[in-house]
Amino acid sequence: MRKKDAQSYHVMGMTKKEVQEELGNGLNFYPADVWHYELSKTWWGIRTVLFVEFENDRVNSKYIRRIVGKINTDKHK
Known part of the structure; x- marks a missing residue:
């Protein structure tokens, strides 16, 4: 799973x-929308993370972010 962009x-x-079959389960909570x-x-803690957002149990959008620290899946923060 180390491709460079969300379009991949x-x-x-x-x-x-x-999505679970394609990318695996990861540490995702099944009922969550993100x-x-x-x-x-x-090595210094910068993570590249693919986010997948669901609407009506289907993928609505996907994007990649570089994150330092905790991953926050709340849209409002």
Whole structure:
């Protein structure tokens, strides 16, 4: 799972079960509307994370962020 951009992951429109089959379970809570997958981590703690957002149990959007520290899946923070 170490590809460079969100476009490399063809998950748009997939159900949660299909995403699990494609990318694995990870540490995601199944009923959650936002799942994340850690793509890479540097030795000083910068992580590259793929976020997958669901609407009506289908992938609505996906994006990649570089994060230092805790991964926050709350949209409002």
